[in-house]
Amino acid sequence: xxxxxxxxxxxxxxxxxxxxxxxxxxxxxxxxxxxxxxxxxxxxxxxxxxxxxxxxxxxxxxxxxxxxxxxxxxxxxxxxxxxxxxxxxxxxxxxxxxxxxxxxxxxxxxxxxxxxxxxxxxxxxxxxxxxxxxxxxxxxxxxxxxxxxxxxxxxxxxxxxxxxxxxxxxxxxxxxxxxxxxxxxxxxxxxxxxxxxxxxxxxxxxxxxxxxxxxxxxxxxxxxxxxxxxxxxxxxxxxxxxxxxxxxxxxxxxxxxxxxxxxxxxxxxxxxxxxxxxxxxxxxxxxxxxxxxxxxxxxxxxxxxxxxxxxxxxxxxxxxxxxxxxxxxxxxxxxxxxxxxxxxxxxxxxxxxxxxxxxxxxxxxxxxxxxxxxxxxxxxxxxxxxxxxxxxxxxxxxxxxxxxxxxxxxxxxxxxxxxxxxxxxxxxxxxxxxxxxxxxxxxxxxxxxxxxxxxxxxxxxxxxxxxxxxxxxxxxxxxxxxxxxxxxxxxxxxxxxxxxxxxxxxxxxxxxxxxxxxxxxxxxxxxxxxxxxxxxxxxxxxxxxxxxxxxxxxxxxxxxxxxxxxxxxxxxxxxxxxxxxxxxxxxxxxxxxxxxxxxx
Amino acid sequence: xxxxxxxxxxxxxxxxxxxxxxxxxxxxxxxxxxxxxxxxxxxxxxxxxxxxxxxxxxxxxxxxxxxxxxxxxxxxxxxxxxxxxxxxxxxxxxxxxxxxxxxxxxxxxxxxxxxxxxxxxxxxxxxxxxxxxxxxxxxxxxxxxxxxxxxxxxxxxxxxxxxxxxxxxxxxxxxxxxxxxxxxxxxxxxxxxxxxxxxxxxxxxxxxxxxxxxxxxxxxxxxxxxxxxxxxxxxxxxxxxxxxxxxxxxxxxxxxxxxxxxxxxxxxxxxxxxxxxxxxxxxxxxxxxxxxxxxxxxxxxxxxxxxxxxxxxxxxxxxxxxxxxxxxxxxxxxxxxxxxxxxxxxxxxxxxxxxxxxxxxxxxxxxxxxxxxxxxxx
Numbered sequence: 001x002x003x004x005x006x007x008x009x010x011x012x013x014x015x016x017x018x019x020x021x022x023x024x025x026x027x028x029x030x031x032x033x034x035x036x037x038x039x040x041x042x043x044x045x046x047x048x049x050x051x052x053x054x055x056x057x058x059x060x061x062x063x064x065x066x067x068x069x070x071x072x073x074x075x076x077x078x079x080x081x082x083x084x085x086x087x088x089x090x091x092x093x094x095x096x097x098x099x100x101x102x103x104x105x106x107x108x109x110x111x112x113x114x115x116x117x118x119x120x121x122x123x124x125x126x127x128x129x130x131x132x133x134x135x136x137x138x139x140x141x142x143x144x145x146x147x148x149x150x151x152x153x154x155x156x157x158x159x160x161x162x163x164x165x166x167x168x169x170x171x172x173x174x175x176x177x178x179x180x181x182x183x184x185x186x187x188x189x190x191x192x193x194x195x196x197x198x199x200x201x202x203x204x205x206x207x208x209x210x211x212x213x214x215x216x217x218x219x220x221x222x223x224x225x226x227x228x229x230x231x232x233x234x235x236x237x238x239x240x241x242x243x244x245x246x247x248x249x250x251x252x253x254x255x256x257x258x259x260x261x262x263x264x265x266x267x268x269x270x271x272x273x274x275x276x277x278x279x280x281x282x283x284x285x286x287x288x289x290x291x292x293x294x295x296x297x298x299x300x301x302x303x304x305x306x307x308x309x310x311x312x313x314x315x316x317x318x319x320x321x322x323x324x325x326x327x328x329x330x331x332x333x334x335x336x337x338x339x340x341x342x343x344x345x346x347x348x349x350x351x352x353x354x355x356x357x358x359x360x361x362x363x364x365x366x367x368x369x370x371x372x373x374x375x376x377x378x379x380x381x382x383x384x385x386x387x388x389x390x391x392x393x394x395x396x397x398x399x400x401x402x403x404x405x406x407x408x409x410x411x412x413x414x415x416x417x418x419x420x421x422x423x424x425x426x427x428x429x430x431x432x433x434x435x436x437x438x439x440x441x442x443x444x445x446x447x448x449x450x451x452x453x454x455x456x457x458x459x460x461x462x463x464x465x466x467x468x469x470x471x472x473x474x475x476x477x478x479x480x481x482x483x484x485x486x487x488x489x490x491x492x493x494x495x496x497x498x499x500x501x502x503x504x505x506x507x508x509x510x511x512x513x514x515x516x517x518x519x520x521x522x523x524x525x526x527x528x529x530x531x532x533x534x535x536x537x538x539x540x541x542x543x544x545x546x547x548x549x550x551x552x553x554x555x556x557x558x559x560x561x562x563x564x565x566x567x568x569x570x571x572x573x574x575x576x577x578x579x580x581x582x583x584x585x586x587x588x589x590x591x592x593x594x595x596x597x598x599x600x
Numbered sequence: 601x602x603x604x605x606x607x608x609x610x611x612x613x614x615x616x617x618x619x620x621x622x623x624x625x626x627x628x629x630x631x632x633x634x635x636x637x638x639x640x641x642x643x644x645x646x647x648x649x650x651x652x653x654x655x656x657x658x659x660x661x662x663x664x665x666x667x668x669x670x671x672x673x674x675x676x677x678x679x680x681x682x683x684x685x686x687x688x689x690x691x692x693x694x695x696x697x698x699x700x701x702x703x704x705x706x707x708x709x710x711x712x713x714x715x716x717x718x719x720x721x722x723x724x725x726x727x728x729x730x731x732x733x734x735x736x737x738x739x740x741x742x743x744x745x746x747x748x749x750x751x752x753x754x755x756x757x758x759x760x761x762x763x764x765x766x767x768x769x770x771x772x773x774x775x776x777x778x779x780x781x782x783x784x785x786x787x788x789x790x791x792x793x794x795x796x797x798x799x800x801x802x803x804x805x806x807x808x809x810x811x812x813x814x815x816x817x818x819x820x821x822x823x824x825x826x827x828x829x830x831x832x833x834x835x836x837x838x839x840x841x842x843x844x845x846x847x848x849x850x851x852x853x854x855x856x857x858x859x860x861x862x863x864x865x866x867x868x869x870x871x872x873x874x875x876x877x878x879x880x881x882x883x884x885x886x887x888x889x890x891x892x893x894x895x896x897x898x899x900x901x902x903x904x905x906x907x908x909x910x911x912x913x914x915x916x917x918x919x920x921x922x923x924x925x926x927x928x929x930x931x932x933x934x935x936x937x938x939x940x941x942x943x944x945x946x947x948x949x950x951x952x953x954x955x956x957x958x959x960x961x962x963x964x965x966x967x968x969x970x971x972x973x974x975x976x977x978x
Contacts, residue, residue, distance in 0.1 A: 336626070336670065398620070403672035439620040465621035468670050482621035482630075482638060489624065489635055 001058040001087070003028075003115050004051065006074070007036040008043065008064040015103035016093060021063070025111045032057060043070060048077035058083065061114040063091035089114040096120050097530060100539065109590040116598040123594040124585050126541065129217035131579045132318035133157060135569050136221055138209055138512065139323035141169025142555060143547025143562040145191050147321050150566030152200035156573055159315055160195065161207045161223060163508070164252070166270035168192055169325055173253060173349065175356040175363070177555055178420040179451035184555075185358075189269045196271035204313065205272060208508070212320070212515050216541030217572075217579035219317050227308035229277035229285075230263070234303035237265055237273050241295035241304060249281045255349045257383050258360035263295050263304070267358060277306065318579065319542045319569045320516070322526060323562065324509055326548040329400040329407060329502045337399060337499055338470045342477055343368045343381035344390075344496045345470065348417060351498045354383060355424050361385050365393075365428050367495050390495035392433035393425050394479045396467050401502035402439065409523055412552040414500035415442045419452055421498055422460040434460045435492050437467040437481050445554065463490060470497060503552050516543055525551050536565045542579050544568055602647040608703045609690075610888045611683035617641045617675040623667035628807055629660050633960050636660065637667050637677035640684060653691045654778025656959070658684035659945075659952030662820075664808035665882030679886050686888065689944050692770045695762075698940035705889035708937075712897070715933035723925050734917050737845055742921040743928075745845035755935050756838050762939035763947055770948060774955050783962040791957040798953040802827070818871075819881070826868025827946065829861035833905075836861070848913050862906055869899045894942050900930045 005025045009018050018036060026034045032055045037043045051057070060078060062070055067090040078085045091114035093099075098107040113120045135151050137144045140162030148158045160167065172192075174184040195201055204225055211222040247262035254260075262282040265275050277295075279285045284292045284306050296304045328349055331339045339345045344367050346354070357363035366387025373380045395418045400406040415438065422434045436455075441462075443452040456462050467481035480491045505524040513520050518538045519527040526545045529537040536544050546565040547558040572579045603614055617638075624630045624638045636657035643652050661681040668678040690699040701708040727733070727742040735741045775783060798804065802824050809817035836844055836858055843854045873895045875884040904927035911920035938944060 398672075402618075404674050405672065439618065466625070466672075468622035468625045480625050482624040482635065484619065484621055484638070487635070489630060489632060 001030055001117075002032045002056055003030045003059040003061060004032055004055055004057040005034045005061045005063060005091075005111065005115060006043070006048075006070075007034075008062055008067060008070045009036070015099050016107055017104065020104065021107050021111060024108050025061075025063075025115065028112055028115050030059075031115055042073050045073055045077055045080070048074060049080045052077060052081040052083060057081075059087040059089065059115075059117065061089050061091055061111065063093070063111050063114070065092070065094040067092050087117070089117060091120075095533075096124075097533070105587040109587050109594075112587075112591050113594045116594050118594045118597045120590075123597060124590045125593070126579075126585050129215060129579050131217045131542075131572055132219075132316050133573055134159065134315070134317045135319045135321065136161065136209075136219070136315065136317040137321045137323060139163075139169070139325055139547070139549070140167030140195075140203075140205070141323060141325045141547060141558075142171040142188060142191075143323035143325070143549075143558050144169075144321070145188075145195050146559050146562035147323065147546055147566045147569075148195055148201050149191060149198070150563055151569055152198045154566075154570050156200065156570065158198075158201045159221075159223075159317065160201055160203050161209060162203070162205045163208055164266065165205055165228065165276040166266045166272070167195060167203065167205070168267075168269075168271070170349075171555060172267065172269075173255070173356070174352055175359075176420060176424065178416040179445070179447045181420070181423065185269065192269065192271040196273070203272065206276065207313075209512065209515065210312075214316075216543075217318050219320060219542065221315050221317060221320070223313045223315065224310060225313055226310050227279070228274070229279075229282075229304060229306050229308050230275045231301075231303035231305070232272045232274040234301045235274035236301060237268075237275060238300065239265075240298050240300065241275060244294045244298045246292065246294070247281050247283055249278065253353075254360060255347070255353045257350050257353055275304075277304070282306070319544065319572060321544045321546055321565050321569065322512065322516075322518070322538075322549055323546045324506050324512060324549040326503045326552065327506050329504050331399060331499055331501050334400055334406070336468050336470065337396065337497065338472070338477075339499060342470065342472055342497075344477065346496065346498050347501045348414070348421075348498060349501075351421060351496075352417075355421070355428070361387065363428070365389060365425060365432075365496075389429045390425075390432055392435065392492060392494045393496045393498065394435045394437065394467070394492060394494040395421055395498045395500065396479070397436070397438040397500045398466060399499040399501050401500075403502075407502040407504065407523065409552070410442065411500075411503040412442070413554050414502070416445075416448060416451070416554065418498070418500045419443070419455045422455050423458060426458050426460065433492070433494075435479065435494065436460055436462045437465060437479070438462065439464075439466050445556065461492075503548070505549060509549060516540065518543060518545075525549065536561060536568055542572065602649050603644060606644060606680075606683055606687060609683040609686045610886065611644065611676075611680040612886075613673075613675045614641055614644050614680055615675075616673040617645065617671075617677070618673055620672060622670050622672060623677040626666045626670050627661075628664070628666070628809075629662070629804060633963060634660055634956060637681050641675070641677055641680055644680065644684070651778075652684070653688065654773050656774060656778075656952050656956045657681070658688055659949055660804070660956060661685075662805045662808045663883045668882050676886075678883060682883075683888075685945065686890070686942070689940070689942070689948065692766045692773070692944075692948070693762075693940055694765065694769055695940070698944075701937070701940055702888075702890055705893070708890065708893060712893070712933040712937065715936060716929040719932040720925060720929045723928055727921070727925070733921050736912055736917040736920050736924075743924060745842040748845065748928075749841045752838055752841060755932060759935050759938055763944070766939055766944065767947060767951060770951060771955070774952075775959070779959055779962065781962060781966045783958060784965075787958050787961050787965075791954060791961065794954040794957045795950050799950040800828070804953070819875075819883075822868045822871045825864035826872075829864025829868065830946075832857055832861040833865065848915060850913065858909075862902065865898070865902045866906075869895055869902055873899060890942055897930060897934050901927065901934060904930065 007018055007022055022034050022036055025031060060074055062074055074088050075085050091111045093107050096110050110120050113123050134157040136159045137148050138161050140160055144160055145167060148160045152158045171184055171188050177184050204223060206226040206228055207223050209221055210224045212219055214220045241263045242261045245261035245263045248259045250256040251258050251260040253266040263275055263277045296306060328347055331347060337345060353359045355365055360383050362385060367390050368381040369384050369387050370379050371382050397414055397418055401411040418436060422436055425432055425434050441452055443449045463481055463483045465482040465484040467479050469480040471478050476493050478491050478493050483490045517540055521527050526549050528535045528545055528550055529539055538545055544565045546562040621638050624635050630636055634657055640657050658681050663678050663682055665678045668676045671677055686702050690702050731740045731742045733742050805820040806817055840854050843851055876887045879885050904923050908920050908923040908927055911923060
């Protein structure tokens with residue numbers, strides 16, 4: 001059939017050289033004419049009709065980033081010329097992902113398929129590699145837990161690798177979730193227990209991926225499992241070891257606002273529900289067996305072995321899911337808020353632990369009290385259950401986010417959790433004044449806007465205007481800000497300041513991206529293959545991203561993405577065609593397959 | 601577009617501002633009545649030209665640069681306020697010359713050179729027609745002090761006319777067009793002390809430092825020295841030029857003021873030129889063309905003025921006369937340019953402080969009237 005190829009490319013596509021693609025398509029079989037139309041807004045109808053008649057075209061291929069936009073004109077021209085309007089084929093570069101390194105080859109293949117009248121996805125099927133049916137999930141937060149359960153419930157083997165002593169991640173630290181104010185632990189802990197007890201999930205806590213090799217479908221992964229020093233199966237979490245342990249260090253789970261022992265369980269609902277020893281603070285391990293060791297003698301089950309060594313596990317998996325999560329930006333360089341200088345300036349995660357019912361004050365919101373530290377021989381500011389409730393609290397949004405000096409991007413959850421904090425403070429300390437300083441209120445989800453309205457009606461002073469100044473006069477903190485909607489400068493005396501700190505990728509992200517060959521965006525998050533089309537895939541086959549490690553997102557979005565990832569993994573396991581990746585399919589392969597389909 | 605026009609005056613990044621209000625929070629001068637820089641940025645973004653020309657906020661800012669340091673968007677509010685000051689000078693000036701100078705550096709430099717050459721030609725013609733180049737003072741002098749006195753007063757009169765007219769225009773814009781409520785006349789008298797107070801102390805400039813830990817704010821001190829030196833020198837030249845030029849013996853009761861003024865001028869100009877080169881303070885990071893012309897011309901005036909004085913006292917009359925001509929060649933364009941250039945802030949700033957105090961008082965009075973007499977309709 002006589003074919004005409006029309007390039008309708010408005011604007012620039014940096015990856016594509018349209019002239020080169022046009023030259024390539026001129027050599028394709030049956031192609032009579034190739035024309036590059038750079039017409040805005042639409043190609044000329046009469047001109048097209050003449051072209052169709054003069055070249056006696058039976059088929060038209062419209063190539064470009066959005067060829068569908070031009071299709072109506074071509075359809076009318078074809079109809080006017082008396083041709084078959086069904087023979088108008090679109091070669092859409094954007095839709096079929098002609099970008100990145102192989103953009104040119106991909107674009108050529110798209111045009112070639114269209115000239116033959118073969119749908120591109122039919123010809124370009126990646127695959128061929130047999131798939132190992134086991135899956136590795138890196139990160140045991142809510143994303144990793146959700147993916148693991150989805151895949152394991154489908155009857156496939158899952159290895160869940162977690163760096164700390166328990167799964168649960170950041171969500172386990174939260175008290176309530178916005179906007180429904182559900183108890184976070186009530187949602188998370190049943191899932192954690194299922195993971196711990198699932199026969200298809202092998203949980204590797206205190207573990208790190210150290211090396212990955214292989215190709216899509218069969219990755220060999222080397223995992224280094226740090227010694228836990230406690231036998232997981234024997235430990236009954238009786239707490240007798242922690243009672244006798246003399247070492248006290250800041251608790252990571254409590255975001256540093258309370259102390260724990262060197263042998264500890266992160267929180268009572270931890271999975272696996274067993275104690276562990278922190279090798280960085282245990283005096284027995286630090287002195288190489290010369291000091292202490294009382295917990296070993298005390299343990300009734302005799303399950304503590306302080307001489308345990310790290311060991312390496314090698315596993316083979318078919319797919320890898322990255323769910324490494326995030327951490328908080330270090331706020332101490334942002335001097336104007338006085339974090340680290342003034343005792344009652346807290347980060348959001350610290351406040352989250354303070355207000356949590358399982359926290360150090362039992363969920364009471366109090367200011368820090370001065371306490372004498374005998375070891376360091378100086379006064380320290382600590383949270384204690386005897387603390388005084390604050391008379392007023394200031395919540396400052398966008399600390400380090402949307403700021404060209406720190407994070408240029410929006411961290412997406414801060415507005416909502418700050419509103420949640422305002423509600424929790426109003427609930428627990430009813431006569432406290434709460435001031436929210438915000439730039440733009442980003443309440444974007446289902447029920448979020450209503451939640452924001454509700455908080456405003458609860459008596460929170462919502463100040464549209466950021467604050468960049470926290471001062472301390474005679475032990476009383478004052479926050480200065482501009483109330484833009486009411487056109488006045490305000491200064492509030494407050495007892496606690498909560499900073500809604502921006503989020504950054506967790507520290508291992510860079511190392512992992514190098515190990516796996518996954519790209520990261522300019523902000524450091526893992527790059528997905530296509531933000532709209534395939535938000536869970538990466539540019540390597542068989543490797544997926546879920547949750548915060550791709551971009552900041554809230555819990556519902558994280559869970560949704562984690563489930564979507566599970567669908568992708570299970571699809572590759574059950575398709576029977578083997579696993580591969582679009583980028584691994586070459587131009588000649590696609591051409592050959594298209595020809596085969598075409599002849600049929 | 602108004603925002604594009606302001607770009608020529610130096611406000612390049614206004615579009616980046618997303619109205620967080622960090623700048624107003626850290627500004628030591630922002631208060632309940634005059635809130636800036638955010639509000640000025642907003643007016644600028646919205647293109648409210650007619651509203652902006654009646655505001656006093658740009659004059660209340662002394663550009664300590666804390667807002668620009670703090671700005672999360674790098675929108676540079678400090679520089680925007682500076683640009684607004686330039687724009688306001690061009691707005692107060694009814695001739696349109698100032699606007700031309702601020703927008704085109706070449707026009708400004710060409711105008712200065714033209715005036716300088718005209719002055720030089722006139723002075724040399726006058727000097728050669730009546731005197732000798734080897735006589736500096738007294739009978740048959742190249743440029744006799746009586747002539748210079750008359751010359752100065754003429755220039756001063758032109759300067760004064762422009763300044764007074766511009767100041768009246770400023771008063772009209774600010775107090776009539778920009779003040780929607782009644783301002784009683786006695787408030788002008790009550791707040792009159794503000795004018796000399798701010799003129800001679802520049803107290804608010806020193807307040808720029810109150811949020812930092814420096815004991816003495818160097819820019820303020822040197823700016824004050826420069827300003828006082830300049831005003832003293834202007835006074836000496838306008839009134840006491842005949843005593844100043846008499847010599848070669850040093851007349852201490854007059855010359856001591858000249859020496860003190862010279863110290864202030866030299867220290868100030870060198871400091872500001874150095875800062876504009878080194879860019880170590882945020883307020884010197886971006887220098888508009890007019891800023892460079894300003895400091896360079898002032899530096900030339902000071903150096904030639906001191907040189908002719910030294911030559912005269914050491915008996916080198918010919919070089920003294922030549923440097924004197926060069927000195928006057930730079931002084932005349934400088935003085936004539938004054939109402940159209942940055943130097944006009946010498947007048948506008950204290951006026952703005954005065955007007956702002958009057959307006960604040962009037963506003964307070966207005967508020968109290970509204971509060972105490974509720975309007976009962978029925």
